[in-house]
Amino acid sequence: MITERFFASTTDRRxxxxxxxxxxxxxxxxxxxxxxxxxxxxxxxxxxxALVGKYLCYALLALSLDLVWGYCGxxxxxxxxFFALGGYAMGMYLMRxxxxxxVYGNPILPDFMVFLNWKELPWYWYGFDQFWFAAxxxxxxPGLLAFVFGWFAFRSRVTGVYLSIITxxxxxxxxxxxxxxxxxxGGNNGLTDFKDIxxxxxxxxxxxxxxxxxSALFLALAVFITWRxxxxxxxxxxxxxxxAESRTRFLGWRPExxxxxxxxxxxVMAGIAGAxxxxxxxxxxxxxxxxxxxxxxVVWTAVGGRATIxxxxxxxxxxxxxxxxxxxxxxxxxxFALGGLFVAVTLFLPKGVLGLWDQWQARRAEKQARAAPPxxxxxxxxxxxxxxxxxxxxxxxxxxxxxxxAE
Numbered sequence: 001m002i003t004e005r006f007f008a009s010t011t012d013r014r015x016x017x018x019x020x021x022x023x024x025x026x027x028x029x030x031x032x033x034x035x036x037x038x039x040x041x042x043x044x045x046x047x048x049x050a051l052v053g054k055y056l057c058y059a060l061l062a063l064s065l066d067l068v069w070g071y072c073g074x075x076x077x078x079x080x081x082f083f084a085l086g087g088y089a090m091g092m093y094l095m096r097x098x099x100x101x102x103v104y105g106n107p108i109l110p111d112f113m114v115f116l117n118w119k120e121l122p123w124y125w126y127g128f129d130q131f132w133f134a135a136x137x138x139x140x141x142p143g144l145l146a147f148v149f150g151w152f153a154f155r156s157r158v159t160g161v162y163l164s165i166i167t168x169x170x171x172x173x174x175x176x177x178x179x180x181x182x183x184x185x186g187g188n189n190g191l192t193d194f195k196d197i198x199x200x201x202x203x204x205x206x207x208x209x210x211x212x213x214x215s216a217l218f219l220a221l222a223v224f225i226t227w228r229x230x231x232x233x234x235x236x237x238x239x240x241x242x243x244a245e246s247r248t249r250f251l252g253w254r255p256e257x258x259x260x261x262x263x264x265x266x267x268v269m270a271g272i273a274g275a276x277x278x279x280x281x282x283x284x285x286x287x288x289x290x291x292x293x294x295x296x297x298v299v300w301t302a303v304g305g306r307a308t309i310x311x312x313x314x315x316x317x318x319x320x321x322x323x324x325x326x327x328x329x330x331x332x333x334x335x336f337a338l339g340g341l342f343v344a345v346t347l348f349l350p351k352g353v354l355g356l357w358d359q360w361q362a363r364r365a366e367k368q369a370r371a372a373p374p375x376x377x378x379x380x381x382x383x384x385x386x387x388x389x390x391x392x393x394x395x396x397x398x399x400x401x402x403x404x405x406a407e
Contacts, residue, residue: 010358014310015227019220022056026216030209046205050280051324053212055317057277060219062300062312063226064269069298070307071230072262073242078167079270080294081174082142084284086271088178089141091191091284092125093134094202098195111193112186122184131198138275139268146267147260154256154263159245168291175289190285197279208280215276219313222269226309229265238262299342305352314353 029052032044061083068074100107104114108121127133149170153163181187200207229235240248241255249255278284287293296319304315319341326334349356 011309012227012231014308015223018223018310018313022216022220022223026213026220029216030206030213033209034206046208049205049208049212053208053215053280054277055320056212056215056219057273057280058297058300058320059313059316060215060222060273060276061270061297062304062316063219063222063309064266064273065297065301066306066309066312067226067229067266067269068259068262069301070312071235071238071242072259073245074259074263075161075164075298076167076263076266077164077291077294077298078169078171079266079297080291081171081289082146082267082270083274083277083293084171084174084178084286084288085142085145086138086274087278087284087288088185088191088274089128089134089137089271090275090278091194092128092137092185093131094194094197094279095191096125096129097197098193101195102193110186110191112189113184116181118184125184135275138271142267142271142274143264146264150260150263154259157256168294171289171294172291175286175291178286178289186285188286190283190287191278192283192285194279194282202279202282211276211280215280218272218276222272223309223313225265229262230309234258234261296338299338299345301352302342302345303349303352305354308352308354311352311354318353 029044029049032042033046033049036043038045061079064082065076065079068076095110098110102111102114104111106114109118113121128137149167153166158166177183178185178190179188185191194202196202197207197211200210230238237248237253237258241253241258245255248258274284274288297316300316300319301312302315303319304313305311319338323334323338326337330337345352351358
């Protein structure tokens, strides 16, 4: 019963395939990197493991946006803030793991605090020497910010472009705050020079492979959670709010509560993406709060196809693969290409790459149906003989219903 419902639609089948691919990648890629000799054609180099791991973190971020934009109609231009906050929480843990191995040899204070003549560790750095505390903050800080922000915004019935603008203003305000040296987060330079994570060298190939596997598995888990949310009764209300918020309100639902839950869950997912991203790239700085980064996430989601779950993952990987190539080959034209891509997708591919694939499949099935030869009519004599052999063949349940007497 559960299996039949799981495979009930194309989206469900795609979710199964995506999860299977991600789990397989989490198992195979570390093996191909660590166990296969470097001169083998099947060897996956370390730089590719780190690069694709970064793409998977971007895919998780795009999926978090798809939950609120694709299924709830909230175009957030500030999801980069939640991503960066999760990254800073992980970066603070990694900085505390350096200890006396820093440049200045201070076992408590990070190097940038010693350089800025800080005398003691700020209170909000307490606890980040423990991984469990940092993991909790990775989810709690972005989730709490999203909850407070959404509580006021949604209850004030701020929607549409106005909501998009204030989400962008939120991430820009955080950008300015984290640039300040007196905030205690490294200022313009941010947090870097990480050594260990859970006692393992963050630069080691085995650690990078483990981080890749963790990114793939968390993305698979996020795909499953998103699928469960949108397929539930709450998901139907979520889509109703997207399509007709006023009508949903008149039916007795509270759209602000529906949107608040989705927005908070989405922020937590973005924070986890940021936490997985930081140890793989080795740095987190205020540049991650740039409003342009949040706009890029919108482009990834639009290119892949919003409200498809799998589409944003495809869009994030495709766009960032192109970015890695074009920023090296034609760096001065990349931003123009990105802007042109978004305009082209908006005008010609409103459903994204996945929507284009669905349209092609539908047209192909329609052509095949038209090209199929018509069914040959049955011979009248054959039908008569079959009816004579089975005199009750035409009897139906309706014929057994007795007419009710007229009153």
